[in-house]
Amino acid sequence: MSRVFSGVQPTGNIHIGNYLGALKQFVDLQNDHECVYCIVDMHAMTVPKSAEELRNSILDVAALYLAIGIDPEKSIVFVQSDVPGHAELGWMLTCNSYTGELSRMTQYKQKSKNKESAPTGLFMYPVLMAADILLYDAALVPVGDDQKQHIELTRDLAIRVNGKYGEDTFVVPEGSYMKSGARVMALDDPTSKMSKSAENEMSRISLMDSPAKIKKAIMRATTDSDGIIRFDIENKPGISNLLSIYSAFSGKTVADLEKEYDGSGYGTLKKDLVEVVVDALTPFQEKYNEIRHSDELIRILQNGAEKANAISEKTIARVKKNLGMGTGAGRKLTF
Numbered sequence: 435m436s437r438v439f440s441g442v443q444p445t446g447n448i449h450i451g452n453y454l455g456a457l458k459q460f461v462d463l464q465n466d467h468e469c470v471y472c473i474v475d476m477h478a479m480t481v482p483k484s485a486e487e488l489r490n491s492i493l494d495v496a497a498l499y500l501a502i503g504i505d506p507e508k509s510i511v512f513v514q515s516d517v518p519g520h521a522e523l524g525w526m527l528t529c530n531s532y533t534g535e536l537s538r539m540t541q542y543k544q545k546s547k548n549k550e551s552a553p554t555g556l557f558m559y560p561v562l563m564a565a566d567i568l569l570y571d572a573a574l575v576p577v578g579d580d581q582k583q584h585i586e587l588t589r590d591l592a593i594r595v596n597g598k599y600g601e602d603t604f605v606v607p608e609g610s611y612m613k614s615g616a617r618v619m620a621l622d623d624p625t626s627k628m629s630k631s632a633e634n635e636m637s638r639i640s641l642m643d644s645p646a647k648i649k650k651a652i653m654r655a656t657t658d659s660d661g662i663i664r665f666d667i668e669n670k671p672g673i674s675n676l677l678s679i680y681s682a683f684s685g686k687t688v689a690d691l692e693k694e695y696d697g698s699g700y701g702t703l704k705k706d707l708v709e710v711v712v713d714a715l716t717p718f719q720e721k722y723n724e725i726r727h728s729d730e731l732i733r734i735l736q737n738g739a740e741k742a743n744a745i746s747e748k749t750i751a752r753v754k755k756n757l758g759m760g761t762g763a764g765r766k767l768t769f
């Protein structure tokens with residue numbers, strides 16, 4: 435069974451873009467892969483936040499993972515900083531990366547735009563992400579479209595190190611992207627992607643939103659004035675986004691939806707979409723409320739960290755050996 439690895443940052447406001455682009459795949463891949471799902475708190479620290487906020491968000495995302503159907507009996511669920519291998523491998527990869535390639539990362543460029551000096555963590559973010567993936571010998575990484583460049587960098591680093599230190603050092607991973615949902619756009623501005631941090635609450639639907647909020651956001655979603663329900667990202671980005679969301683939640687193809695809504699008004703499409711989204715999110719919210727403050731959640735994360743650590747230590751030992759680092763002393767690493 436090939437291994438899958440992915441992570442989500444504990445930064446609040448997990449939305450339907452995160453779900454349709456990434457989390458839904460996490461659930462679907464569980465049956466025929468060995469899956470490792472991480473809450474990447476070290477990545478979340480690249481944007482400063484209080485200790486309380488970070489700790490709460492970690493447990494929020496952990497509870498969400500379980501609420502959407504990640505099964506801790508099948509998949510490993512854990513918090514990144516509970517496994518020291520991420521930071522260790524992060525350094526080994528740092529020493530095999532170049533400032534040039536990191537400066538070209540779109541996410542870094544966006545987040546550091548117009549700043550005289552950006553936090554170093556933001557610059558190193560993609561190297562730590564590569565370490566996350568390579569630490570588990572993952573073959574497949576389910577993510578949204580916006581992570582494609584980071585996955586490419588991960589592959590480049592793995593290939594580079596393998597070339598220098600031996601082909602058995604790293605497994606070179608592939609990204610996995612959804613057909614519908616890989617890039618969910620903001621409801622108020624369908625030319626930019628739905629994001630956790632946009633100021634306008636109506637730009638996104640968070641997984642914990644009430645039916646009233648969901649209704650308001652969808653009914654207000656920006657469309658166009660030609661009144662035809664057709665998928666055409668270039669000319670009709672708003673309607674195309676609503677059709678993609680509808681398709682991803684209902685399992686109907688966009689072509690079928692175009693037929694079904696041929697001659698209907700935008701109001702009808704939006705009303706039906708509200709129902710589809712509310713029906714999909716209600717069971718998640720019920721399960722989330724059940725588990726968020728339970729001891730079981732903590733036990734699952736402890737158990738996950740133990741299993742993740744066991745895999746991680748083997749990789750660290752192999753990589754240190756290949757790179758000529760250390761002696762194996764100090765830790766129970768067998769070289």
Ligand code: AMP
Binds near residue numbers: 451457577580630
């Ligand atoms: P993050 O919240 O940045 O940790 O993202 C978690 C996952 O959601 C990543 O795999 C992202 O690629 C994915 N993602 C974030 N925003 C969107 C979006 N608007 N559409 C689709 N996928 C997204």
Ligand code: TRP
Binds near residue numbers: 442443562563566
């Ligand atoms: N960078 C990812 C995001 O913002 C989160 C992430 C961190 C990740 N490490 C990862 C995703 C490893 C996949 C694999 O969405």
